[in-house]
Amino acid sequence: xxxxxxxxxxxxxxxxxxxxxxxxxxxxxxxxxxxxxxxxxxxxxxxxxxxxxxxxxxxxxxxxxxxxxxxxxxxxxxxxxxxxxxxxxxxxxxxxxxxxxxxxxxxxxxxxxxxxxxxxxxxxxxxxxxxxxxxxxxxxxxxxxxxxxxxxxxxxxxxxxxxxxxxxxxxxxxxxxxxxxxxxxxxxxxxxxxxxxxxxxxxxxxxxxxxxxxxxxxxxxxxxxxxxxxxxxxxxxxxxxxxxxxxxxxxxxxxxxxxxxxxxxxxxxxxxxxxxxxxxxxxxxxxxxxxxxxxxxxxxxxxxxxxxxxxxxxxxxxxxxxxxxxxxxxxxxxxxxxxxxxxxxxxxxxxxxxxxxxxxxxxxxxxxxxxxxxxxxxxxxxxxxxxxxxxxxxxxxxxxxxxxxxxxxxxxxxxxxxxxxxxxxxxxxxxxxxxxxxxxxxxxxxxxxxxxxxxxxxxxxxxxxxxxxxxxxxxxxxxxxxxxxxxxxxxxxxxxxxxxxxxxxxxxxxxxxxxxxxxxxxxxxxxxxxxxxxxxxxxxxxxxxxxxxxxxxxxxxxxxxxxxxxxxxxxxxxxxxxxxxxxxxxxxxxxxxxxxxxxxxxxxxxxxxxxxxxxxxxxxxxxxxxxxxxxxxxxxxxxxxxxxxxxxxxxxxxxxxxxxxxxxxxxxxxxxxxxxxxxxxxxxxxxxxxx
Ligand code: GP9
Ligand code: MN
Numbered sequence: 001x002x003x004x005x006x007x008x009x010x011x012x013x014x015x016x017x018x019x020x021x022x023x024x025x026x027x028x029x030x031x032x033x034x035x036x037x038x039x040x041x042x043x044x045x046x047x048x049x050x051x052x053x054x055x056x057x058x059x060x061x062x063x064x065x066x067x068x069x070x071x072x073x074x075x076x077x078x079x080x081x082x083x084x085x086x087x088x089x090x091x092x093x094x095x096x097x098x099x100x101x102x103x104x105x106x107x108x109x110x111x112x113x114x115x116x117x118x119x120x121x122x123x124x125x126x127x128x129x130x131x132x133x134x135x136x137x138x139x140x141x142x143x144x145x146x147x148x149x150x151x152x153x154x155x156x157x158x159x160x161x162x163x164x165x166x167x168x169x170x171x172x173x174x175x176x177x178x179x180x181x182x183x184x185x186x187x188x189x190x191x192x193x194x195x196x197x198x199x200x201x202x203x204x205x206x207x208x209x210x211x212x213x214x215x216x217x218x219x220x221x222x223x224x225x226x227x228x229x230x231x232x233x234x235x236x237x238x239x240x241x242x243x244x245x246x247x248x249x250x251x252x253x254x255x256x257x258x259x260x261x262x263x264x265x266x267x268x269x270x271x272x273x274x275x276x277x278x279x280x281x282x283x284x285x286x287x288x289x290x291x292x293x294x295x296x297x298x299x300x301x302x303x304x305x306x307x308x309x310x311x312x313x314x315x316x317x318x319x320x321x322x323x324x325x326x327x328x329x330x331x332x333x334x335x336x337x338x339x340x341x342x343x344x345x346x347x348x349x350x351x352x353x354x355x356x357x358x359x360x361x362x363x364x365x366x367x368x369x370x371x372x373x374x375x376x377x378x379x380x381x382x383x384x385x386x387x388x389x390x391x392x393x394x395x396x397x398x399x400x401x402x403x404x405x406x407x408x409x410x411x412x413x414x415x416x417x418x419x420x421x422x423x424x425x426x427x428x429x430x431x432x433x434x435x436x437x438x439x440x441x442x443x444x445x446x447x448x449x450x451x452x453x454x455x456x457x458x459x460x461x462x463x464x465x466x467x468x469x470x471x472x473x474x475x476x477x478x479x480x481x482x483x484x485x486x487x488x489x490x491x492x493x494x495x496x497x498x499x500x501x502x503x504x505x506x507x508x509x510x511x512x513x514x515x516x517x518x519x520x521x522x523x524x525x526x527x528x529x530x531x532x533x534x535x536x537x538x539x540x541x542x543x544x545x546x547x548x549x550x551x552x553x554x555x556x557x558x559x560x561x562x563x564x565x566x567x568x569x570x571x572x573x574x575x576x577x578x579x580x581x582x583x584x585x586x587x588x589x590x591x592x593x594x595x596x597x598x599x600x601x602x603x604x605x606x607x608x609x610x611x612x613x614x615x616x617x618x619x620x621x622x623x624x625x626x627x628x629x630x631x632x633x634x635x636x637x638x639x640x641x642x643x644x645x646x647x648x649x650x651x652x653x654x655x656x657x658x659x660x661x662x663x664x665x666x667x668x669x670x671x672x673x674x675x676x677x678x679x680x681x682x683x684x685x686x687x688x689x690x691x
Contacts, residue, residue, distance in 0.1 A: 008139070009146040011070060015062070019055050019080055021132035026051040026085060026198070029129060035096075035349065036194040042178045043194065046171065050197035055081070057164035057198070063157035067149050071140065078133055081199065086129050088198060090121050094644060096373065097353050098189050098201060101209040133147035162290045171196060184298065184318060188354045212323050212621070219622030227547050227624060230615045235544060236533075236557035244540025248406055251337070251535070253308065254456075255412040256449060257301070261290065261507035263446050269430055270641055273443045274450035276457065280473065281511055286519040288473045289553065292510040293527040294477040297565035301412070302355035304476035306529040309333040309364060309550035313616040316565055320620050325360025329626035332547060333532055334408060335365025335636045340541055343367055343403045343655070344604045347396045348412040349375060349387030352643060362641040368480065368642040368652070370399050380679045383423060389415040389452035390426075390677040392663050398457060401661040403677055404651050405468075413452065415447040416479065425678040436487035442479050451676075459673045463661060467515045470538060471614030474531065474606075475508030498589075500582040503575050505569070510553075512538070525560040525572055526553045526585075545631050547624075563609040571605050573598070 007013035030036060030047055038047045058081065062074035082632055091099050139145040143268045167519045174196035176182055182195060183204070192201045256277075264281050266273050296303035296314060302321035303314030309332045314320045334344035345368035352358035352371035370388060375395045381387050387395070393411065400409060415422070420441030429447035431440040453473075460466035480488060482502050489497050492505075509533065513519070526534075529550035535551045536543040551558050561571040568577045574590075575582040581591045581602060594602065618624060642648065 004675055006145070006520065009044075009148055011150070011152060012065070014071070014145060014148070015059060015074065016682045017652040018074060018132075018136060019052075019059055020289065022055050022059070022078060022081065023051050025082075025129050025132055027054075029085055029089055030033045030193075033126070034190075034193070036190055036349075038194055040178075042174065044416060046175055046195050049167075050171055050195065050200070051053050053164050053168035054197055054199040056167065057161060060157065060164055062158035063152055063160055064154070066151060068147060071147055075133070075136065078136070082129050084202070085198060086126060086368065089126050091121075093121055095358070096351070097358060097415070098193055098198065099625070100189070100205050100326070101202070104391070115219035124570060168200070172301045181298070187319075187322075188351070189356075190353050191352065208323060212327070215621045216327075216623045217623060219618075221627035222349070223618060223622050224624050224627055226611075226615050227619055227628075229549055230549070230611060231545075234551055234559070234623070236555035238537055238550045239552070239554045239556065241518065242554045243537050245517065246538040247512065247540040249539070250406045250465065251408040251539070252460075252469055252471040253408070253410040254453070254471065254473040255301075255304070255410065256453075256473055256475045256509070257260070257413045257416045258477060259416060259420065259446065259449070259480030259508060260479055260505070261292070261475065261509050262505065263443070264509055266443070268416070268432055268443050271429070273429065273447050276450045277473070277509070280453075280457070281509065281514060282521075283513060284519045285515055285517045286511050286513040287517065287554070288512075288521050289324070289510045289524060289526060290507070290521050291523055291525045291568060291570075292508060292553075293506050293525075293564070294475065294508045295527045295529055295565060296477045296565065297378045299355070301476050302357075302360075303565075304474075304493050304528055305355070305412075306360075307550075308474070308531045309646075311529055311532040311546070311550045312619055313529060313549060313565060313613060314565075315617065315620060319355060321360045322356040323619050324623065326358045326364055328363060328620065328623045329635065330363045330365075331625055331628075331630050331633055332364035332636075334361070334367070336536070336541065336543075336546075336633065337539075338365050338407045339632075339634060340422055340539070341406065343398070343405070343407040344409075345370060345403055346410040346412065347392070348372075349382075349389075349397070349505070350385050350416055354385075354461035358643055361643070362638040363636060365636040366641070368403070370396060370648075371643065373645050374399060374648075378683065379523050382423055383415060384419075385417050386414045388677070388679070389413045390455060390675050391679060393456045393459075394673050394677065394680070397673050399652070401463075401665075403660055404655055404657045405659045405661070409585070411456070413449055415452070416442075416449040418479065418481075418586070420445045420479075422448060424553075432487075434487035434490045436484055437468050439480050439484050439487040439491070455673070455675045459669075463665070463669050465661065469536075470512065470514040470517075472531070472535065473509065473511045473513075475510075476528075477508065478506055479627075498565075498582075498587065499577040499580060500589075501565075502577050503564075503570055503577055504580075504587075506564070514538075522553070524553050524558060525570060526550075526558065527562040529563070530558070547619060547628060549612050559598045559608065561605050561608055563612050565613070567609060567613065569605065569609045574605065576602065576604055576606065610621070 008017055013276045027048060038044050058077055059074055062070045066075045088098055090460060096269055182191060192204055262272055263433045265278050272278055280286055295307060297316055299314040299319030299321060302319045306312060306314050306321050308328055338344050344366050346361060346366050347370045349372055352369060381391045419438045422444050423439060426448055427444060429444050432443055434440055485497050530553045533543050533548050533551050561569055563569050570584060580589060582588060583590045
């Protein structure tokens with residue numbers, strides 16, 4: 001074969017080989033070094049093609065350079081991108097996450113977390129990513145491939161870039177159709193890598209970080225004035241009947257995924273959907289709010305978590321937990337309670353990177369975050385967004401029982417999540433029959449969640465935790481979105497659905513239970529933003545100086561104005577949706593019949609809402625809490641936290657103070673947990689027959 005005909009002797013031929021090798025090794029790394037959770041043909045396909053566009057674009061820049069230099073540029077680009085891939089492989093091993101701009105900027109704290117030697121994290125097999133480079137350089141050095149010095153037209157270089165851009169557009173289009181709102185809602189870094197690749201991710205991340213940073217950089221301590229003024233004018237007096245009644249108790253915050261208020265006492269075919277939660281709701285030791293609203297925007301669960309634990313709103317776009325969770329300074333519930341002697345932990349059956357929890361929780365001061373890496377992995381245990389609730393709650397107690405008491409434990413359920421699939425073996429409730437596929441399964445998964453909660457509460461009772469804990473339960477946001485009008489009408493038995501009805505449909509349960517607590521259904525209007533001040537009051541922790549947007553629901557001064565993220569609101573008197581005003585108690589449209597007094601009142605309430613939302617946004621986007629020294633509060637040192645399994649387990653081991661449930665009982669409580677989860681019955685049969 002004559003060497004002239006060897007296609008690798010042309011610049012384009014060599015370029016193609018470089019691209020293909022880089023493509024292949026990236027794909028191998030995706031498959032062997034990361035767990036991106038690709039499911040289904042489309043996601044597999046996107047994972048396969050996603051390295052191409054960026055690689056062609058970046059490698060193609062070498063065509064803009066002439067002669068030998070072109071080869072140098074190509075190989076240097078390859079080397080840099082390879083090193084980036086390599087760094088991510090190593091980083092992922094420790095953090096289950098990709099390197100972000102903010103992480104790079106805080107290398108000091110990262111290396112701290114990584115332990116003394118990052119070298120120890122490198123596996124020999126990671127070096128395979130450099131293999132193709134060695135081959136390519138060898139080919140040139142040993143002249144197996146000749147360097148092509150023929151000049152190329154600029155037009156050709158542009159054409160290569162254009163092809164890459166076109167490919168990227170197609171890739172992004174397919175990604176967005178497989179996962180709508182991928183870019184705007186910012187769910188998870190893993191997703192961006194899965195759909196667009198590791199290099200597109202860093203570009204996306206830089207843009208986001210840059211946007212956030214430019215606002216942050218302009219802020220200074222004077223910007224705190226609005227927030228300080230807001231908290232001063234919104235102080236509430238403590239309710240002596242409730243203030244401090246839960247002092248020193250364990251705290252459970254049970255996150256009921258997508259759970260709406262209408263489900264409470266709701267029946268299908270004469271059967272209660274959620275008998276356990278109904279009983280809990282009506283318990284004489286439970287304060288239950290029946291005018292409590294979710295206040296989330298695009299950040300859904302993450303907005304709910306942010307509000308619940310910071311009394312600050314999510315942003316009107318995207319997820320603040322993602323954009324601000326890593327870098328901002330927070331004065332959040334876990335840190336506040338940690339400094340009151342609590343051990344704090346969040347439990348969730350999904351990957352830790354979802355909604356950036358694995359970083360935001362550090363900023364919030366969570367001692368522990370037990371994510372899916374702490375739970376047994378078994379295909380049969382997972383559904384939709386994570387581990388099925390029954391198994392999740394059961395599997396969590398082996399960590400829960402080790403927490404020194406008092407503890408603050410947040411249990412985030414997930415099975416009752418859109419589009420409400422449930423595997424046959426777990427179905428024990430009839431679907432509704434609206435004919436809307438994404439609605440009719442809702443009561444079924446809600447029923448499953450209810451059973452899971454029942455098992456968990458039974459365990460708490462058996463172990464005695466029930467009596468020495470205050471238990472909060474809340475629905476994080478709607479489960480049935482407003483677009484399912486026809487189905488909602490049928491579920492509610494209404495002929496018409498006004499904007500007022502839609503606003504009332506945004507009610508979610510909020511229940512506070514403690515043995516001995518004076519309970520009852522409380523009609524106060526409030527929302528997620530009010531939970532933290534309410535909880536701190538019950539625990540007897542002073543929060544008068546905290547920059548909180550919400551206020552104590554049990555205080556008689558609580559304003560009873562519930563802001564929605566878009567500026568609409570519900571108060572005791574008015575429900576204002578856009579330009580329409582309804583009478584909250586009757587649902588009547590009173591836009592045109594407001595008295596002067598009412599108009600004045602409406603105006604004041606509207607101003608309160610605007611102020612509340614804009615002050616909150618200033619605090620988050622300006623990262624203003626970094627300027628605020630909250631009395632008796634120590635700033636959280638994020639770099640001191642790690643949620644890597646073996647490190648956390650060591651920490652748990654050395655945190656022993658004799659106060660954990662495990663130590664109190666003198667033996668593990670795991671066997672006291674009773675569940676009828678069919679998956680576990682199957683696997684225990686399997687293990688016993690295996691023996
Ligand atoms: C995923 C879960 C779902 O970890 O919390 O979040 P959502 O989609 O409800 O915002
Ligand atoms: Mn949610």
